[in-house]
Amino acid sequence: MKFICYPKCTTCKKAQNWLDSKGADYTLRDIKTDNPSYEELKEWYEKSGLSLKKFFNTSGMIYRSMNLKDKLDEMTDEEKLRLLAEDGMLVKRPILLTEDRVLLGFKESEWSEII
DSSP: OOOOOTOOOOHHHHHHHHHHHHTTTOOOEEESSSSSOOHHHHHHHHHHHHGGGGOOOTTTTHHHHHHHHHHGGGSSHHHHHHHHHHOGGGOOOOEEOOSSSSEESOOOOHHHOOO
């Protein structure tokens, strides 16, 4: 499994503590220093079955400063993916990746299905 997070994020810390308490084997990746590429984001989006809007960190300062709430509906998926690939802080986190699942945000009930 890959655990993609921002180490200073309290939700990410909570998720990591939860993973550790379950003895989960994972590789940690800091989304700020190792931003997901366009190709990775596209793969995760397609595998997740979620709307691309769900991949945006809507509570982040960058999202708000760019006024993306009003712009996303008018953007193509290609434009959204390119924007997400520019700055990891725009991407919703934590992300848990397995062979066949992509989980965005920490919801213990969802994560329990995998761990």
